[in-house]
Amino acid sequence: MDSPEQADRIKAPSSSTPTSSPTVPVPESPIFNYISNLSPIKSVKAARYQRFFETHFPTPPPVFKTPRVDLQRETNFLKSDKIDEAGSDVHGKCGNRANAILIPCLEKEVQSCSPSGCVDEYLTDPVEVEDCTNSAGSHVRQPNNLNRLLQFSYTVPKETIPEVNDGNSEDCMIMLPDQAKSMDLIETAVNERDTERFDGLLELTSKNVNDQVESNLLLVSRTQHYEQYVAQISLNVKLQNAGDQLNQQSSNCQFPKSFQSVESYKDCLENSGSAASEGSSKEAILQQRGTRRHLQFEAAMTCKSTEEESLIPSHVEPRGVSNHRHTMSSDQAIASWTSLCPSEFISSTQHGGTLAISGSFPSGTGLHRNSISRSLSMGSDRVLSKKFGGYMSSQEEKLTPGHGNNLANSLNSCFISSAAGELHARVDSNQQDDHGVEEISSDIFLSRDSMKPPCNYLHAAFSEQQADPSEGGMHTTESIDRAEELNQMSPKKKRKRAVLSSESEGCKRCNCRRSKCLKLYCECFAAGVYCVDSCACESCYNKPEYEDTVLDTRQQIESRNPLAFAPKIVKHATDSPANVLDDGNWTTPASARHKRGCNCKKSKCLKKYCECYQAKVGCSDACRCEGCNNSFGKKAGSMYQRAERWKNPSHCKLDATETDIERTEAGTVTQFSPRWEEFADISNLTPLSHYSGALAPSVSPSTRDCPKVSQAQLHPGSSSLKSSSANHLRWHYSPMSFTPQLIENKEAHYELDSENAFTEIRSYDDMPEMLKNTSTPTKEIKTCCSPNKKRVSPPQFPSQELMSSSSSGMQSVRKFVWQTVPSFPPLTPYSKSNEGITQTESDLKRNTSDH
DNA sequence: GAGTTTGAAACT
DNA sequence: CAGTTTCAAACTC
Structure with missing residues (x-):
């Protein structure tokens, strides 16, 4: 109706x-x-307005902590901008200065980045951490404040003590004049290449900032604590990076945030200024977010773009080394997306048309997935076109030039998979040829089982491409014929065909009759893709020609439920590795869960009516099913009970023996750790995106043999990214994998340690109190993930009560930060990975002996 | 293939 | 927010 x-x-x-x-x-x-x-x-x-930049990359799912933050961020930025304006020439003066510094800096980075180093370096960009947190929501402003802090430190006369208050009294940040001074001094030191002085100042400044952060920690909520903590990490890393660069005698210091921010902003202004006067600054502001991060990627891209003009020239460039490098770089960006908490996805052009992709990929929310690949494959200049945000029709998709669009397709696969809740960024040397496509394609198939919708027509596109590599994804005569044939089909025939094709290919086409494919009833629409010819829908408006309608409707739905288009199946980054069968096939990760849970009454979660069952995941506490008999995992006990188990490890072990192993329908032994479950329940922060069956091929055999291998080893951003030939990418700690909120309590720590990516945490006692508890992010998730106040919110632990913002943890914060940061981004991934492995192994041993 | 059942989405 | 309606997929016969 x-x-x-x-x-x-x-x-x-x-x-x-x-x-x-x-x-x-x-x-x-x-x-x-x-x-x-x-x-x-x-x-x-x-x-x-969002559409241009964000409509398609907005609100991330649980991972993404807080949906709908971008506007907030914009607001923040605008506000800060306002204040900036008071200081007159922030953008002019500082921008120019930063320009001189930053651009050479990028050049330097470009020069220094080896094909391997590049990736590692940028994969672990601390900015990602910060941006990640920035996106965390309206109540999380600390990182922004930190940005401002740094900006002001640099730009505001030190006599002034600017107070940035977003209207929330808890949220105010008072600038220390010392910081402004320090920044000036640092800059001087940089200019004079006075390393010692620089180091000293750096230390001082960072200490100031630390103090500032700590003092602010007293003011803010627990949630903000966490964000500040991340921001702190980011800042520290930046400072370290700055120092490192100086120490490397680079005359172009990658200055801390202030430079980047200001420069970014200026760049944005410049970039957009020529286009349209009105709204350009707004766009610039919008861009600023992405630009900042994109600075990181950009260097990587430029690294190989000395030969190429756009990121996706693969249809121009023959396969080969450069192509490979290309792929590496771009996929690296993807990898970073995968590893980020996807709150934003901004793309922009900069510097000679080099496409710079920045931001993280939101795993679907707000993004009609078809659009991305097209945008990417269109080349940089078109990325900023309106179409950037557009959907992509199946036809267009199929017509995406090239065969050489392996990369584009690779991106496709990544995105589409991501949309499904899986993000497979495969960087493999093989990828330079069609083989790479096949691999990626197979990745999709692997993920298909649990996430059917997104594979939608993409599957078809890939199939076609695979079927006829010489055509490279171009419309073959056959496919055209088929399309025509489909168009001429009666709805009934189509419907039948849709059913058949979905049966045979495992992908669904919709059969909508009344929803016009503009409601979530429509699988295609819900999956963020256009309907295709093989759909049997009637009066379908989910087509490229109705782009506006589609987008509007989509936004409407999102306004109701920002996570409406988020992947339904989520899996926490610290979940157990996917289970592996004897024959090497991978099953759905045991810890993957339906985001909101099912509500089955009669099907007992044993039929495809049940979304959990359909996704081949077990039911969780989020489910409110009755008489759950889900063969992939029954709904466990109450959260409270399990929390009790946590508190009593002995019980936990007992329970584990009872529940860890469940038999799937296929007779597969599925490992069902209560620990995983808990985590997934506590914070469904990460969509399945992170690793999944798809990463299986890149997981070393030894890893496969160890079901309880450390998360660090299996981190998606790492394993899926690294190929067998890319050892340097071995271990990538993404910010997400590091989410400290997963630490539940002291008793659980060591088990966590063995199974999750917390091997870098020296000791539990070193952790700030706020990190020992999960409630902060949980709370955050609760707020953000359940705009409709539906059952998105993970249960809260009783321990939350303990979460009184204790200042006793402040010292720990810094300690923790300083200890942890170095290992956070694997600047030397290989060695870091070794370390990680070593640690993991020891953890594994310990874990084994514990059991 | 028609009809029924089911549960998510949408609506009130 | 709970109850109801609508919808399309899953299922049955």
């Missing part, structure tokens, strides 16, 4: 271009945008 509103929407696109939708008055002035952002109510217009 169509509301008039919807009818309007549906009418609109048929006669409108994406930019001329009648439903869009679009007062896109910066002021309007600013005002809109100030309002807690998200206006449609504001949302529409």
Whole structure:
């Protein structure tokens, strides 16, 4: 049943271009945008504005902690910008200065980045951590404040003590004049190449910042603690990096955040300034987020783009080394996306057309997946076009030039998989040829079982490409014929065909009749893809020609539920590795869970009516099913009971023996650790994206043999990325894998240690109190993941009560940070990986002996 | 292939 | 927020 509103929407696109939708008055002035952002109510217009940059990359799922943060961030930025304006020439003066510093810096990075080093270096970009946290939500402003802190430190006269208050009294950040001074001194030291002085100042400054952070920690909520903590890490890493670079006698110091931020902002202004005067600054502001990160990737991209102009020139460039390098770089970006808490996905062009991809990939939310690959394959210049945010039709997809679009396809696969909750960034030397595509394609198939929708037509596209590599994904005569044939089919025939094809290919086509494929009922729409010819839908509006309708509807739905398009199946980064069968096939990770859980009443979770069962994951506490008999894992006891188990390790072990092993329908032994479950339940932060069956091929045999191998070894960003030939990528600790909120309690620590990526944590006691408890992020998740107050919120542990913001942990914060940061980003991944392995092995031993 | 059942999504 | 309706997939016959 169509509301008039919807009818309007549906009418609109048929006669409108994406930019001329009648439903869009679009007062896109910066002021309007600013005002809109100030309002807690998200206006449609504001949302529409998002489209260009974010509509398709907005709100991340649980991983992503807090949905709908981007606007907030924009707001923050605008606010800070406002203040900046008071200081007059921040962008001019500082931008220029930073320009001189930063660009050479990038050049330097480019020069220094080896094909291997590049990837590692940028994969572990600390900025990601920061951005990650930045995206964490309206109540999490500390990182922004830190940004401002640094910016102000640099730009604001030291006599002033600017107070940045976002309106939340808890959120105020008072700048220390000392910091401004320090920054100036540091800069001087840099200019004079006075390493010693620089180091000293650096230390001082960072200490100041630490103090600042600590003092602010007293003011802010627990959630903010965590964010600050991450920001602190980010800052520290930056400072370290800055120091390192100076020590390497680089005349181009990668300065701390202030430089990057200011420069980024300036870049944004410059980039967008030529385009349109009105709204350009707004866009610049929007871009700023991405730009900052993109600075990291950009270098990597530029690394190989000395030969190429755009990121995705694979259709131009023959296969070969350069292509390979290309792939590495771009996939590296993907890898970073995979490892980030995907809250944003910004793409922009910079520096000679080099496509710089920045931001993390949101695993689907807000992004119509088809669009990305197209955007990427269109080349840099087009990325910023309106179409960037557009869906991609199946036809267009199939027509994506190239065969050499391996990369694009690779990206596709990554994205699409990601959309499904899996993110497979495969960097393999094989990828330079079609073999790479096949691998990726197979990755998709691996993930298909649990996430059918996203494979949708992508599957078909890949199949076609695989079937006829010489055509390289171009429309073959056959496929055209087939499309025509499909078009001429009666709905009934189509329906039948859809059923058959879904049966034979494992991918679904929708059969919608009344929803016009503009509701979540539609699998295609829900999966973020356009309907394809093989769909049997009627009155379908989920097509490229109705882009506006689709996007509007999508936004509408997202406004109701920001996570509506998020992957339903999530899996925590610290979950156990996927289970492996004897024959080497990988099963659904035992810890993968349905994000919101099922609500089955009659099917006992034994039929595909059950979303959990359908996704081949066990039911969790999030489920409210009755008489659950899910063969992939029954709903466990109450969270409280399991929390009790946590508190009593002996019970935990007992329980583990009872519940760890469950038999799947296929007779597969599925490891079911209560620990995993708990984590998944506590914070479904990470969509399945992180590793999954798809990474199996890149997991070393030894790893496979160790079901309880450390998470560090199996980190998605790492294993999926690294190929057998890319040892240097072995271990990648993503910020997400590091999420400290997973530490539940002291008793559990060592087991966690053995199974999760916390081997870098020296000792539990070194952790700040706030990190020992999970409630902070849990709370955050609760807020953000359940905009509808539906069952998205993970249960909270009783221990949350203990979470009173204790200042006793402050010292630990710094201690922890300083100890941990160095190992956080594997600047020397190989050695780090060795370390990780060693540690993991020892943990494994300990764990084994414990058992 | 028609009809029924089921549970998610949407609506009130 | 709970109850109801709508919807499309899953299932049955």
